[in-house]
Amino acid sequence: MRNQSSDTPPAEVAYQQALALAKKGRKAHAHRAVPLLRSAADDGHAMAAHALATWYIHGIGMRKNFRAAVALEEVAARAGIVEAMFNLAFAYETGRGTDKDTTKALRLYRRAAAKGDRDAMYEVGRCVFYGIGTKKNERLGRKWIERSQLP
Secondary structure (H helix, E strand, O other): OOOOOOOOOHHHHHHHHHHHHHHHOOHHHHHHHHHHHHHHHHOOOHHHHHHHHHHHHHOOOOOOOHHHHHHHHHHHHHOOOHHHHHHHHHHHHHOOOOOOOHHHHHHHHHHHHHOOOHHHHHHHHHHHHHOOOOOOOHHHHHHHHHHHOOO
């Protein structure tokens, strides 16, 4: 790994080191990367929080823990990370790791869609079409779904 500039925040250094270990792809490297991600997330690094959340979701370097993942994705979503908004919306829609709240799920899908996430646009359309978290509106739902498929 290349040398980090002395003015690089410690959380960023830890995050980059964790990514470098993760790219090596072995389980032993994942176990070494987890403390680095935790440290960076604890220091407010939103991408580290999102990365750690996805590791909790998939059980990479640790046991699966959906509640911990939701807490971390909340931090990352507040920082504007679109993927975190999407994952959090899914958690609220399904009740995986948190109480089910379809209204909150739709709100998060809409936030991610507003930032250009096509998968989120589709999910907004699906929710609106079927009345999940909102009043059912098939016409508007179709428009969202069509929008998600535009180039």
